Amino acid sequence: MAVEMNTVSRERIPVxxxxxxxxAGKTTLLNHILSANHGHKIAVIVNEFGEVGVDNKLVVGADEEIFEMNNGCICCTVRGDLIRILGELRDARIGKNGRKVDFDRVLIETTGLADPAPVIQTFYVDQEVDDAYSLDAVVTVVDAKHAEQHLDDGHEAQEQVAFADVLLLNKIDLASEDEVKSLENRLRSMNPYARIYRTEKSNIETEKILGINAFDISKKLEIDPGFLEEEDHEHDNSVTSIVLREEKPLDLRKVEKWLFGWLTTHGADVFRYKGFLYINNVKQRVLIQGVHMLFESAGDRPWKDGEEKISELVLIGRNLDSSWFQKGFEECVAH
Ligand SMILES: Nc1nc2c(ncn2[C@@H]2O[C@H](COP(=O)(O)OP(=O)(O)OP(=O)(O)O)[C@@H](O)[C@H]2O)c(=O)[nH]1
Known part of the structure; x- marks a missing residue:
């Protein structure tokens, strides 16, 4: 009996x-994993910075259970949420409380602004989480085009690299061989342990990132001996987010002209923007997204019957003037 109990308690759910x-390409990677034929049943937890759950809408794979935590950063305000969701999932796996979720591993996508250290701590410091789950690996996606800049001015970007077990050097199509090599050297000097893979569109064999048992707390403690005790962590408070909403149909050309005009002068200030637009005389939702000055818009699925048609755009960056954005967005309404 004792042996059996030990076996059960050691069978922790990999995360x-x-x-x-x-x-950098996290959602792209998530979609890639969820569409790949690997036989794993994955429960996904996504954390979004900003109020609108755009990421959830961008994730394909309707079969997976997707739990979303909005309105805060996973490493701060919603850490309690993470513990709660992990507890609920653990119970649902065995059909407790009348709900059954069939999964054999968990994947957590953090917001790009999260410092991973407190999230990792959760798996060691919270006893119930530790009993039920084991951290399999920290996988960090690095944007080959913009990483140097992010690493120069961001504490979180540095921590994300420092704590990675696997580094995906993504978007290599946007950088020269010399740039990729020099970034690789920089990453290697920051984190000598991580396995580094070069990717385009986060395309990687799932065996290289799932079930690899790569997370080793002792290595993390070598990087930062006090990290399990750290209560506080720093945030770059100059980074904020704005959510724009408009119920009236928009004119896509006006949106593109307005946004592009702003990006040409302020592209460095905006890290990320994405959303769906309700465009006049267009049956599909239009997906609009970008990173700094790289911008794309594309037709998405048609609006469903009865679905509220609304444009929602989230921008994350520095020095974003909310009222200027609200006004500009309103002026894109089609006449
Ligand atoms: N050129 C190029 N674009 C890429 C590549 N990988 C991803 N992208 C694009 O980069 C943009 C951002 O990708 P996402 O996967 O949404 O990035 P993310 O890390 O989830 O973004 P956040 O959730 O905002 O932090 C999208 O427009 C992708 O299509 C790549 O290898 N090359």
């Missing part, structure tokens, strides 16, 4: 923590 700076 992959997916981090990476804003726009």
């Amino acid at each position: 992959t923590l997916l981090t990476g700076f804003l726009g």
Whole structure:
């Protein structure tokens, strides 16, 4: 009996923590994992900075259970939420409380602004979480085009690299071989342990990131000996988010002209923006998103019958003037 109990308690649910700076390619990786044929049943927890759950809408794979935590950063205000969701999932796995969720691993996508250390701590410091879950690996997606800049001025970006078990050097199509090599050297000097893979569109064999048993707390403690005790962590408070909403149909050309005009002068201030637009005389939602000055808009699925048609755009960056954005967005209404 004792042996059996030990076996049960040691069978903890593996968790992959997916981090990476804003726009690096985390959702792209998540979609890639969820569409791949690997046989794992994955419960996904996504954390969004800003009020609108755009990420949830961007994630494909309707079969997976997706739990979303909005309105805060996973490493601060919603850490309690994370513990609660992990507890609920653990119970649902065995059909407790009348709900059954069938999964064999958990994947957590953190917001690009999260410092991973407090999230990792949760798996060691919270006893109930520790009993039920084991951290399999911290996978950090790095944007080959913008990482140097993010690493120069961001504490979170540095921590994300420092705590990674696997680094995906993504978007290599946007950087030269020399740039990629020099970034690789920089990453290697920051984190000598992580396995580094170069990727385009976060395309990687799932065996290289799931079930790899790569997380080793002793290595993390070598990097930062006090990290399990750290109560506080720093945030770059100059980074904020704005949510724009408009119920009237918009004119896509006006939106593009307005946004593009602003981006050409302020592209460095905006890390990430994304949303769906309700465009005049267009049956589909239009997905609009970008990272700094790289911007794309594309037709998404058609609006469903009875679905509220509304445009929602989230911007994350520095020095964002909310009233200026609200006014500009309103002026994009189609006439
Ligand atoms: N050119 C290029 N674009 C990429 C690549 N990978 C992802 N993208 C694009 O980069 C943008 C951001 O990708 P996401 O996967 O949404 O990034 P993210 O890290 O989830 O972003 P946040 O959730 O905002 O932090 C999207 O427009 C992707 O299509 C790549 O390898 N090359």
